[in-house]
Amino acid sequence: MDIPFTVKNRPDTGLYNGKLGVWLFLASEVMLFGGLFSAYVFLRTGVDSWPVGADILNVPLATLNTMFLITSSVTMVMSWASLKLNDFKKFKLYAGLTLLLACLFLVVKYFEYTAKFDHHLFPSTNNFLGIYFTMTGLHVLHVIGGIFVIYYYWRKFDHNHRTLINNIFCALFLVAIFTNWDEGIKGYETTNGLISIVLLLVALVSSRKEQFKLKTKYLILGTFFVGALGIFNFHGTGYYLFLFLGLLAIADSFIFKSNTTYESDPEHFTNRIEIVGLYWHFVDLVWIFLFPVLYLL
Amino acid sequence: MLEILQKLGLPKVSASTQGPGIDHTISLTHWLMLILFIGWGIFFIYTLIRFRSSNNPKAEYAGVRNHYSSYLEVAVAVIEIGLLFGFAFPIWASRVNDVPVGPEVVEIRVVGQQFAWNIHYPGSDGVFGKTSLDLVDEAENPIGIDRSDDFAKDDIFTVNQMHIPVNTPINILLSTKDVIHNFKLPELRVSQDAIPGMEIPVWFEATMTSEEFLKTTEGTGREGKGFEIACAQLCGLGHYRMKGFLTVHNDEGYSAWLQKELEYLEEEEDDDWGDDEW
């Protein structure tokens, strides 16, 4: 027996379960960020002086980031509309753009954060920075969550894309390793690095061939672990990137099973994209408020 | 009702000007509670007995059809409004807003800390001397009084010992060095949280001296033990033992105490000087 109204709307409410569910979830998110905004207002009115965000933070970068998010929101809704028009190619294009923009957002955020740290501006420096890091940090977590989910729907079903993704990962791995090359060059780290590279190359080559598919994922996993051994050698930011990508690779190969929802039930798939979209727009909406509140006032 | 509550445990003494008002509110509320509980209770028990299945094998579909219960509910609401406007609001407003000012008011700073009450009197000039974080020394100077400040020279400082005159408005400026405490004088019905970062005025007027109070305790479990300062907010592992003593003097007694403290202070200064010399 299937649970009713997972795809079709319930006549009296006019909703399918997932949509109601995501709105309820967003309601709780409103209260979550509400708690933080409330804290912000409370702390700010409670003290005599409060720094102006623009004096400390980088407004042009944040403006750029705002643009990224707004654009990603519109591409997201377009991807859903494309599905409604049964244009799967367009969906891939728009959802891919959304992903790209979201990643760009993170890259910018990364530079913003590290710039602050370099200037010895930490959450503990003062309450403005404290709330800045907490709020944007939580928002970043939401963005990352969104990226995972969108990626999940974007990458499935198409084998060529799948291999392409694996290749991109491999390439990124290489970048990650080379950025740390000068540190990893000495002693046994070198062997470590070399093994990684060999494995990666094999992975790269094999992932182009359909019949090696299964092996690819083990190879990537192996690379990750060998690389993880190198954690003790790799320092600095490249290491985190490396770790992150490794995690992504694992997730990609193992957690996300091939999904054929679109082929079997396009309506269900479209609904899911609508739900993801609602979430994504909410993340955008939060930023729309965070931006002036933290950067401009 | 007040008598009943006092039998039950409410301190018989309510030794401040606000005390009786607070007791009155408590006892009126308990009247309301008691009446509701007894009324509903009688109905409850009666119903249970009368409508037990052996006595009433066939239940009635319709149930109660009159509206008495609605009237009762409205009555409860009305009484609550009465309690709010008649007692709770005015007493609260007087406690919060009517902070007394003027020369006759005794101002005392009380600074809570884990796990003691620091008590700071302005001394004869009536002005609190400066305090400074840098001078804080747990053993000698817990609140960091800056004795080089002119106003601070005559400031009296005690730990866990508070002395006040009877029938005089007292204004306590309550703060804390570390975590939240609660300054509570159970027999005077005074209680106020000490919140870090805030200095909150607490005012009251004692209506009974310690001596008179001790008379009332004769023959009870607490014979010979005077007024206390309790800490009523969890403040760490020593919360249970954060206790101070309050002595309410008559006017002469208070002046005598002040005088003695000031003399003591001078002696101490002499001592200090002597120490340095040595």
Place this chain on the structure above:
Amino acid sequence: MTIDHHKQSFWTKYVFSTDHKIIGIQYGITSLVWLLFGFVLMMIMRYQLAYPESPIPFVGGLIGEGGILPSEMYNSLGAMHGTIMIFLGVVPLAFGAFGNYFVPLQIGAIDMAFPKLNAASYWMYFLGSVIMGIGFFVPGGAANSGWTSYPPLADIATTGQTVWLFGMVMLITSSLLGSINILATVIQLRTEGMTWMKLPIFVWTQFITAFLLLLAFPPLEAAGVLQLMDRLAGTSFFMPSGLVVSGEVLTNAGGGSPLLWQHLFWFLAHPEVYVLILPAFGIVTEVIANNTRKPIQGYKSLVYSMVFLGFMSFVVWAHHMYLTGMGTSIGAFFQTTTMIISIPSVVILTALLLSLWGGSIRFNTPMLFALGFLPMFGIGGLTGLPLGLAAADIHLHDTYYVIGHFHYIVAPGTIFALFAGIYYWFPKMTGKRTNEMLGKLHFFFSFIFMNGVFMPMFIQGLAGVSRRLWDGGEIYAHAADVLYLNEVMSVSAWLLGLSQLFFIINMIISLKGEKTGEANPWDATTLDWTDTTSPPLGHGNFEKVPTVYCGPYEYSVPGSKEDFTPQSKKG
């Protein structure tokens, strides 16, 4: 038959199941174990209160030197008792277990709207509770700043507090998933004919509870994150500058406010107390309707009162903060809302009392617990009134009067209602009957000793004895006259503990017993009893999904042959 019969391994069937009934039972067992554990903590503490500084029997060895409970450990057991009872015990039992098991059954749904989310919610709760438990083993012991975790005390507390915060974040996330699920289930999966005004009150209470959890919990999650930042990243959201802790001047940047935490905490914690009581109302209503054999008096006024109660519960929180230096106008606001919120409670209780009138009352075990609930909740609720008036609260704040107030509501109140629910639905969940004799003994002894524990608290509270005192107030002269009560309460608490043996034994023998084969032993009307077998079928619940024709409490309908008319019966 359309029910799934495909083979499932033990693991997918009983452990990682997505069947709401299995998840409900998982919730139930876990939370009962925690309830018992929370109670054991309190029995240990009560030994110290009754006989300060004497070695604790049985468990003294675990505690350390000489078996005497040190004061910091007293604080940590107290904080954990509060946390465990509320977040790991009562809420998961009332909302997680009963809600999960019976909401879908009562509305004629084949499962929850999001079964996977449901399982995730349970496992999140399980993980959160394990994290809470780990707190006991970190240096400095578990969180020891009270379940309220007021900073700055909590900011500077030992590592246990960090563990507590992580645990809370997990638990909050779990509750959010659970509440989304219940809300979506009730809104979307009601069977044909099950209109809003035909929902059993139990479903209504779960629905409102879910709303409270959904909207009140996230701000605490935000607050928890802020406190974690304070503790781990050195921010000072809750700390002003210039604090001196044990002689050391703290170097944090300052500018924060301890009151911010209190606001965010009570913004959750007041609605939370209604989370503790609403499901209890629901269970009691079901049991009373069933055992008076007549409809509930004023179904609509009950529903409206509960909705109103839920709504109002968001605007009364600062009645926990009168003594933080609150001004007059905002004080008046919160006093007024607090008085207003007591009215729907009076209406609910009155409706339940009036429902007894004209009934044909059967005094079986569930009914006894439900009836016991009424006056006990009455005492607890009524003693909330003086606390709600700021003037009276000056004397009563943070005394044992407050402890008495809420324990009357949660212990002989909610816990009794939960017992009523367990006894009432036991035949449903297992297909077996519980032993009436043991059940009644369990009730009468629990009833007596509950009062023995909590009634003296009002006396101590009136005398002004503070809560959270390691020595039970021995040091204070104003406690001298009421000190003897500590022993009375402690002995009652231990006897209360012993009385629970009736329950545990009852459960064990009843579980071992034979299935009775009756689907509807109580002659009840709601769908959980009338359209399913006992225990209900696996995935799918119903042989044929029922259609609903009448209200939930059609007992003794004039002119009908039987004294109950199931909701799915045409006519």
Place this chain on the structure above:
Amino acid sequence: MTPEEVKHHIKTYVLVFVALAFLTVVTVAISYLDLSVRPAVILALIVASIKGSLVACYFMHLIDEKVTIYWTLLATVAMFMVLMFVPLGTMLNHTQM
């Protein structure tokens, strides 16, 4: 939804996008005007609210949503307001240092 409607929607999306981009520029521009705190806050919040509503109404289709969702959000917004402003009330009213 028919393809026609969807196409119509897409037009709206593009318009909304342009409006959002424009308003972003406006907020930043306002911040360079060096207004005093109060008008700056009010203006910035007004602009942000307009942007927020645009996203909510058009991208999230709130403009023609079902009543169930309206009710949920109404309750949420009410509680959000309480959470934002009532604590502030207690603080402004607190006896300050």
